[in-house]
Amino acid sequence: MYQDLFDFRQGREGYYGQFGGAYVPEILHETLAELRAAFDEARHDPKFWRQYVEVMSTYSCRPTPITYCDNLTRLLGGAKIFVKREDLNHTGAHKVNNVMGQGLLMRRMGKKRVIAETGAGQHGVATATMAARLGLDCRIYMGEDDIARQRPNVFWMEQLGAEVIAVTDGTRTLKDAINACLRDWVESMSNTHYALGTVCGPHPFPHMVMYFQSIIGREAREQMQKQTGKLPKRVYACVGGGSNASGIFAGFLEDSEVDLVGVEAGGLGISSGKHAARIAGGQGCPGVAQGYKTYFLQDKEGLMNDTHSVAAGLDYIGVGPILAHLHDRGRVRFESATDTEVVEALKLTIRSEGLIPALESSHAFAAACREAPQLSPDDAILINQSGRGDKDIFTVADALGDERWKEFIQGKAAAYESAARKRGTL
Ligand SMILES: *Cc1c(COP(=O)(O)O)cnc(C)c1O
Numbered sequence: 001m002y003q004d005l006f007d008f009r010q011g012r013e014g015y016y017g018q019f020g021g022a023y024v025p026e027i028l029h030e031t032l033a034e035l036r037a038a039f040d041e042a043r044h045d046p047k048f049w050r051q052y053v054e055v056m057s058t059y060s061c062r063p064t065p066i067t068y069c070d071n072l073t074r075l076l077g078g079a080k081i082f083v084k085r086e087d088l089n090h091t092g093a094h095k096v097n098n099v100m101g102q103g104l105l106m107r108r109m110g111k112k113r114v115i116a117e118t119g120a121g122q123h124g125v126a127t128a129t130m131a132a133r134l135g136l137d138c139r140i141y142m143g144e145d146d147i148a149r150q151r152p153n154v155f156w157m158e159q160l161g162a163e164v165i166a167v168t169d170g171t172r173t174l175k176d177a178i179n180a181c182l183r184d185w186v187e188s189m190s191n192t193h194y195a196l197g198t199v200c201g202p203h204p205f206p207h208m209v210m211y212f213q214s215i216i217g218r219e220a221r222e223q224m225q226k227q228t229g230k231l232p233k234r235v236y237a238c239v240g241g242g243s244n245a246s247g248i249f250a251g252f253l254e255d256s257e258v259d260l261v262g263v264e265a266g267g268l269g270i271s272s273g274k275h276a277a278r279i280a281g282g283q284g285c286p287g288v289a290q291g292y293k294t295y296f297l298q299d300k301e302g303l304m305n306d307t308h309s310v311a312a313g314l315d316y317i318g319v320g321p322i323l324a325h326l327h328d329r330g331r332v333r334f335e336s337a338t339d340t341e342v343v344e345a346l347k348l349t350i351r352s353e354g355l356i357p358a359l360e361s362s363h364a365f366a367a368a369c370r371e372a373p374q375l376s377p378d379d380a381i382l383i384n385q386s387g388r389g390d391k392d393i394f395t396v397a398d399a400l401g402d403e404r405w406k407e408f409i410q411g412k413a414a415a416y417e418s419a420a421r422k423r424g425t426l
Contacts, residue, residue: 001253001254001331002214002250002253002254005253005322005325006207013203014202014203014204014207015203015321016206016321016322016324016325016326017324017325017328017329018286018293018325018328019286019292019293019294019295019321019322019324019325020203020206020292020293020294020321020322020325021202021203021288021292021293021321022202022203022291022292023202023288023291023292023293024182024202024291025186027186028182028185028186028189028202030189031185031189032202032203032204034109035109035193035204035208036203036204038105038108038109039105039204039207039208039211041108042104042105042108043211048104048108051104052100052101052104052212052215053215055100055104056097056100056215059090059100059133060089060090060096060097060100061088061089061090062089062215062219063219063223064084064085064086064088064089064216064219065085065088065223066082066083066084066085066220066223066224066227066382067082067083067085067353067355068080068081068082068227069081069082069083069349069352069353069355071352071353072348072349072352072353072369073372075348075352076369076372076373077373078372078373078374078375078376078377078379079233079234079372079375079376079377079379079380079381080228080377080379080380080381081368081372081380081381081383082224082227082228082232082380082381082382082383083353083355083382083383083384083385084216084219084220084223084248084382084383084384084385085385086216086244086361086384086385086386086387087355087356087357087358087361087385087386087387087388087389088388090129091122091125091126091129092358092387092388092390092391093122093126093244093358093386093387093388094213094216094243094244094247094384094386094387095122095123095126095197095243095387096126096129096130097212097213097215097216097247098126098195098197098198098209098212098213098243099123099126099127099129099130099195099197100130100133100212101208101211101212102114102130102193102195102208102212103130103131103133103134103136103195105193105208106134106136106193107134109193111136111191111192111193112136112137112191113136113137113138113139113188113191113192113193114127114130114131114136114137114138114139114192114193114194114195115138115139115140115141115181115184115185115188115192115193115194115195116138116140116141116181116194116195116196116197117140117141117142117174117177117178117180117181117197118140118141118142118146118153118174118177118197119142119143119146119173119174119177119312119313119315119316120146120150120153120312120313120315121142121146121150121152121153121154121157122153122313122387122391123197123198124140124142124153124154124157124162124164125153125156125157125160126197127140127162127195127197128140128156128157128160128161128162129160130195131160131161131162132160132161138160138161138162138163139162139163139164139165139184140157140162140163140164140165141165141167141177141178141180141181141184142154142164142165142166142167142177143166143167143171143172143173143174143175143176143177144166144167144168144172145171145172145173146172146173146174146177147164147166150312152391153391165180167179167180174316175290175304175317178290181194182194182291196209197209197241197243198240198241198242198243198320199213199241199242199243199246199320199321199322199323200241200242200290200292200294200318200319200320200321201290201291201292202291202292203292206292206320206321206322207322209243209246210243210246210247210250210320210322212247213243213244213246213247213248213250214246214247214250214251215247216244216247216248216250216251216384217247217248217249217250217251217252218250218251219251220235220248220251220252220382220384221251221252221255224380224382228380230380231252231255231257231258232252232258232379232380232381232382233257233258233259233375233379233380233381234258234259234260234261234368234371234375234379234381234382235248235249235252235258235259235260235261235381235382235383235384236261236263236364236365236367236368236381236382236383236384237249237261237262237263237364237383237384237386238262238263238264238265238311238314238360238361238362238363238364238384238386239262239263239264239314239319239320239323239334240265240276240311240313240314240315240316240360241316241318241319241320242262242319242320242322242323243320244384244386245262245323245332245384246320246322246323247384248382248384249262249326249332253326253331259333260326260331260332260333261332261333261334261335261367261368261371262279262280262323262327262332262333262334262335263280263334263335263336263337263363263364263366263367264276264277264278264279264280264281264314264319264334264335264336264363265277265307265308265309265310265311265314265315265336265337265339265363266280266281266336266337266338266339266341267307267308267309267310267338267339268308268338268339269338270282270283270336273305274306274307274308275307275308275309275336275338276297276307276308276309276314276315276316276317277334277336278294278295278296278297278317278318278319279295279319279323279324279327279334280334280335280336281297281336283297284296284297284298284319285298287302289304289317289318290318292318292321293321294318294319294320294321294324295318295319295324296317296318297317298317304317305317309339310339310342310343310359310395310399311342311358311359311360311362311363311392312359312395313358313359313360313387314360314363335367336363337362337363337366337367337370339399341366341370342359342362342363342365342366343362343396343399343400344366345362345365345366345369346359346362346365346389346396347400348365348369349362349365350389355385356388356389356390357385357386357387357388357389358385358386358387358388358389358391358392359389359392359395359396360386360387361383361384361385361386361387361389362389364383364384364385364386365383365385368381368383393405
């Protein structure tokens, strides 16, 4: 089924069922064609994948291990729980798999400048890291409001040598940053690559990002067989745009006995309307935006809804077209987890295993913890821990109402204020 998905001879190139495509201004057709050609050539060259694996193993801890969670398994009393440790990657999440892959492709294309947009800032940090390592010019577009909320990530992007552009149009968030980035690309495509951060956007991005992220699933399939002597019964991954889920699922698509479960952000609950569960919430409908067709959370006029999640990386209106298609074909089941369930699952995982999953990844843990007790101790389930949770200290400490943390932040703020007063700058 994996190959089958990309066998475009059977259908329109870049479409997965009714989803996907490349809905971009005509001026970008040529540069997308150039990217398609470079990607097709690279993926048919066995040396390219070997070079990619080599880079990831010397720069980013690959292969990442699989951890058996015996305490959590005992507490929940059902299937044996295994965790794929994408949190151990450089920069703390799976995002580096995609950007390093695109960086190597840029080298083949001879492009020296990379641009990207970022919402929460994680993809911006990963891209700036890749650019520093490969010696590329880097510009990151970010909504002004997101910059204000995500100062630590902006700080690191700048330290890494990237120019961070504050986008002041519209809602000053991700959507506007995407538009600004596309405008830049239209003017700069001869020397510039747009490093898209997830399995969304126009063809060939969904295919290309899934290809690089498939390193997760390829490793995991082999590791599970080695560690347990068989394949897992179920694989759980959180779904924002869908790249970490596509990556781990890629290893198991052809194993029809393995259930694949994508977990979306249930936010404050589906009925509240404040969530990002495009598929599991049953409220998303097919539409075209941001260069591709998929299930979007939109109103009857096609205006995009506001989404909400405690996890910034899942707070997005669309979902990868390949996953949308795999849902329609019944290959991937979609579930959601609410902010409250996610924080509970995070607390349980930290206390019982000493793992600190990102809030995004904790969605996969929440769904797995809900279902594990119904399975037999002979079954193994695999959770993709897409990233580490240290980055979420501001959100998690707030969600847990930690008083000492509040005092710490207030103390810092007060110290800055009094120093500024002394300098006469306040
Ligand atoms: C960005 C991010 C996600 C969401 O992106 P996907 O493309 O859906 O994988 C999930 N987990 C972590 C840790 C992230 O940083």
